[in-house]
Amino acid sequence: MHMGEELVPIWKQSKILHKGAEAVVISGYWMGAKAVLKIRNPRSYRHPDLDRRLTRQRLSVEVRVLKKLHSSELSCPSLLDADLDKGWILLSHIEGETLYDSLASGRSGFEEIRKLGKLIRQMHNLGLSHGDLTTHNIMINDSNSLFLIDFGLSKIAPEIEQLGLDLQVLNECLNASHHEFEDAIDVLVDGYLSFSDTFSPSGKEVIERFNSIRGRVRYHA
Ligand SMILES: Nc1ncnc2c1ncn2[C@@H]1O[C@H](COP(=O)(O)OP(=O)(O)O)[C@@H](O)[C@H]1O
Numbered sequence: 001m002h003m004g005e006e007l008v009p010i011w012k013q014s015k016i017l018h019k020g021a022e023a024v025v026i027s028g029y030w031m032g033a034k035a036v037l038k039i040r041n042p043r044s045y046r047h048p049d050l051d052r053r054l055t056r057q058r059l060s061v062e063v064r065v066l067k068k069l070h071s072s073e074l075s076c077p078s079l080l081d082a083d084l085d086k087g088w089i090l091l092s093h094i095e096g097e098t099l100y101d102s103l104a105s106g107r108s109g110f111e112e113i114r115k116l117g118k119l120i121r122q123m124h125n126l127g128l129s130h131g132d133l134t135t136h137n138i139m140i141n142d143s144n145s146l147f148l149i150d151f152g153l154s155k156i157a158p159e160i161e162q163l164g165l166d167l168q169v170l171n172e173c174l175n176a177s178h179h180e181f182e183d184a185i186d187v188l189v190d191g192y193l194s195f196s197d198t199f200s201p202s203g204k205e206v207i208e209r210f211n212s213i214r215g216r217v218r219y220h221a
Pocket residue numbers: 017018020021022023024025036038077091092093094095098136137149150151152
């Protein structure tokens with residue numbers, strides 16, 4: 001089936017990259033350039049009106065954040081086109097793999113984890129939390145550059161708690177899926193603190209909050 005060709009002008013599908021609970025991600029060509037189409041699919045178990053609202057909301061957050069990031073130095077896809085009513089966005093294609101796969105295969109290791117820490121602080125330093133920071137939402141290309149993707153749960157002007165939670169989500173992901181990299185979180189924190197801050201809360205303050213979140217989680221476990 002050729003998905004999206006009836007929805008998106010000048011789009012030619014090549015293959016389905018990912019079929020999640022909420023979105024289908026398809027690679028293809030847009031005006032001759034390699035691109036990625038993300039279509040939010042309606043969830044049948046929800047009321048259609050609520051469904052349309054949630055779909056629109058996540059996509060519109062993603063659009064807003066990618067537009068904000070466009071003028072920054074942060075590595076992420078660029079937004080090529082979008083139609084929120086029809087439920088799709090079109091992104092530049094990142095040639096590479098997820099950090100999940102790269103760590104699992106041993107192609108990435110502590111060096112990339114440290115770089116990731118710095119990249120996360122660079123995002124936080126722009127006044128942005130990610131909201132779903134797992135290694136499936138981080139990509140690495142052939143020249144070993146890291147990219148952040150999937151900004152549907154981001155917050156512009158987040159509370160310090162949301163910044164700390166980004167690190168905790170990643171900490172849990174590293175423990176659950178990448179436990180062969182022992183104490184990876186310490187390396188990540190080290191990278192996080194290596195970025196030169198211009199934003200309040202500072203990197204140090206966010207790490208303090210992250211440590212208290214970690215403590216709370218441990219206490220309740
Ligand atoms: N710009 C992109 N370039 C290449 N692959 C991508 C791109 N965006 C997403 N992907 C692939 O599709 C997967 C799902 O995309 P994502 O935006 O995380 O959707 P979801 O909201 O369903 O998690 C990613 O884990 C990645 O493998």
